[in-house]
Amino acid sequence: xxxxxxxxxxxxxxxxxxxxxxxxxxxxxxxxxxxxxxxxxxxxxxxxxxxxxxxxxxxxxxxxxxxxxxxxxxxxxxxxxxxxxxxxxxxxxxxxxxxxxxxxxxxxxxxxxxxxxxxxxxxxxxxxxxxxxxxxxxxxxxxxxxxxxxxxxxxxxxxxxxxxxxxxxxxxxxxxxxxxxxxxxxxxxxxxxxxxxxxxxxxxxxxxxxxxxxxxxxxxxxxxxxxxxxxxxxxxxxxxxxxxxxxxxxxxxxxxxxxxxxxxxxxxxxxxxxxxxxxxxxxxxxxxxxxxxxxxxxxxxxxxxxxxxxxxxxxxxxxxxxxxxxxxxxxxxxxxxxxxxxxxxxxxxxxxxxxxxxxxxxxxxxxxxxxxxxxxxxxxxxxxxxxxxxxxxxxxxx
Numbered sequence: 001x002x003x004x005x006x007x008x009x010x011x012x013x014x015x016x017x018x019x020x021x022x023x024x025x026x027x028x029x030x031x032x033x034x035x036x037x038x039x040x041x042x043x044x045x046x047x048x049x050x051x052x053x054x055x056x057x058x059x060x061x062x063x064x065x066x067x068x069x070x071x072x073x074x075x076x077x078x079x080x081x082x083x084x085x086x087x088x089x090x091x092x093x094x095x096x097x098x099x100x101x102x103x104x105x106x107x108x109x110x111x112x113x114x115x116x117x118x119x120x121x122x123x124x125x126x127x128x129x130x131x132x133x134x135x136x137x138x139x140x141x142x143x144x145x146x147x148x149x150x151x152x153x154x155x156x157x158x159x160x161x162x163x164x165x166x167x168x169x170x171x172x173x174x175x176x177x178x179x180x181x182x183x184x185x186x187x188x189x190x191x192x193x194x195x196x197x198x199x200x201x202x203x204x205x206x207x208x209x210x211x212x213x214x215x216x217x218x219x220x221x222x223x224x225x226x227x228x229x230x231x232x233x234x235x236x237x238x239x240x241x242x243x244x245x246x247x248x249x250x251x252x253x254x255x256x257x258x259x260x261x262x263x264x265x266x267x268x269x270x271x272x273x274x275x276x277x278x279x280x281x282x283x284x285x286x287x288x289x290x291x292x293x294x295x296x297x298x299x300x301x302x303x304x305x306x307x308x309x310x311x312x313x314x315x316x317x318x319x320x321x322x323x324x325x326x327x328x329x330x331x332x333x334x335x336x337x338x339x340x341x342x343x344x345x346x347x348x349x350x351x352x353x354x355x356x357x358x359x360x361x362x363x364x365x366x367x368x369x370x371x372x373x374x375x376x377x378x379x380x381x382x383x384x385x386x387x388x389x390x391x392x393x394x395x396x397x398x
Contacts, residue, residue: 010060011052013071019051020075028082034193035358038186040086045151048090049117058097059228062112066230069240070302073247077295080251081258084362085193087248089148095244096120099156099172101233102222104209107174111154120174121152123199124214125370130159130171136207137161139173144185147196152177155199158214170214173206180204190365219392220314231309239315239323242371243302246327246334249366250298253291253334256359260284260341263348263356283344287337294330294337301326317392321381328377331367338363 011019026047027034034040048054056072058064072094080087100111100120111118128141139159146155155177161169183198209223216222217237225234232240261284267274274280301323308315315323342349342360349357371377383390 011065011067013056013065013067013074016051016053016056016065016067017071017075017078020053020078023047023051023053024078024082027079027086031083031086031193031355031358032353034083034085036192038192039150039195040089040148040193044086053090054094054117054119055097056094057232058112059101059108059230059233061228062108063116064097066228066232069232069243069306070299073243073250073298073302076244076247077251077254080248081255083193084248084252084255084359084366085191087251088191088194088245088362088366089151091244091248092147093119093121093152095241096122096156098232098241099217099237100154100174100224101228102172102212102217102224102237103174104223105227106209108224108227110210111174115153118153119148119151120154120156121146121149121177122156124156124158124172126158126160126163126170128157128159128201129163130161130169130173130206130211132161133205136205137171137173137211139175139204139206140202142198142200144198145196146182146199147191147194149177149182149197149199150195155180157199157201172212172214172217174210175201175204175206188365190361190363192361231306234313235305235309236315236320238371239305239320240302242324242327243298245366245369245371246294246298246330249331249334249363250291250294252359252362252366253287253294253337256338256341256356256363257284257288257291259355259359260287260345263345280344283340287340290333290337294333297326297330317390318381318384321384321390324377325381328372328374331372332374335363335367 030041030044055064056067056075060066076087076091079090100108123143123146125143127143128139130137130139141159143157155175157173157175159171159173161171180199180201183200186195186197212222220234220236264280265275338359342356345356348354380390
């Protein structure tokens with residue numbers, strides 16, 4: 001089947017956003033059950049598929065919509081505002097289309113030819129070993145935090161070649177879920193509904209067309225990038241990918257502001273409306289301002305990244321460093337906004353039924369992702385601004 005010639009209707013970012021807004025109220029109703037079940041319901045996944053939202057970033061060559069990055073993060077924010085776990089899983093599984101597009105054409109066709117709904121989860125922690133073998137690699141390991149793995153047909157997994165050597169090579173491998181086992185160990189504080197379980201596999205043969213060097217992905221120079229015209233497929237991965245994790249956090253934080261205002265606006269204490277307390281008014285203003293600042297920062301960078309890639313074909317080292325700085329700083333802003341409102345919720349914030357409490361737990365879970373570690377993410381920017389040389393090939397930094 002030649003997917004490149006298959007007719008399909010491409011939707012715009014605004015059209016997909018409108019569909020997301022129609023689904024959002026349903027996600028709000030199911031949010032508590034989602035967390036209690038520790039996974040998204042099959043009905044929710046079906047609704048997202050039926051709205052064709054999972055094809056948002058899929059290359060048009062393979063029947064996707066290939067919308068702008070800024071439009072995608074707006075969709076994720078909208079969904080996450082109602083259910084953080086659903087927004088996180090949607091964003092992760094959808095954005096992995098860009099990773100799949102990094103691999104050789106043969107691998108992309110394995111995933112997408114005749115498989116309109118094929119999704120890939122991921123676990124990039126380099127906890128596995130890749131041993132070279134004729135025609136590819138033999139991979140064995142254990143990979144935690146594979147969000148949405150129950151609904152994936154493929155997995156993007158990190159593995160190290162020569163892990164004890166002086167310069168180990170970090171490979172991103174593409175492996176069918178049928179060759180992996182899922183360990184149901186996702187009993188956690190926050191983002192409980194993401195089902196981010198551990199994957200295991202032993203002696204799995206991964207052909208050469210299904211491996212990509214992380215260094216190449218970090219620099220935007222992958223085997224599959226040349227197949228697609230869109231700038232996102234050629235953008236340095238860590239200048240763009242973390243925004244697909246920041247967007248759920250931003251939606252969670254905005255949802256916390258919304259829900260806090262709704263509850264507090266109707267609350268009465270000692271015969272006086274709590275909304276009239278100056279302290280509450282200032283807390284709401286500051287938290288909302290932090291969320292706004294985080295959003296403005298993220299949206300600006302998403303727009304500028306793609307515009308620069310279209311114009312120049314590459315991002316400067318300082319731009320890449322600023323992206324990492326801003327991703328981590330916006331995370332701090334969102335977490336701070338939620339923490340303030342949860343503390344202001346008083347004893348009512350102790351109930352598991354409190355949406356602000358769920359946002360508190362989800363925000364801390366999202367902020368714990370290694371991509372948002374402030375010291376690691378911000379250091380390269382400070383070094384460059386102070387004239388200190390850095391290694392542009394350090395994939396974890398840039």
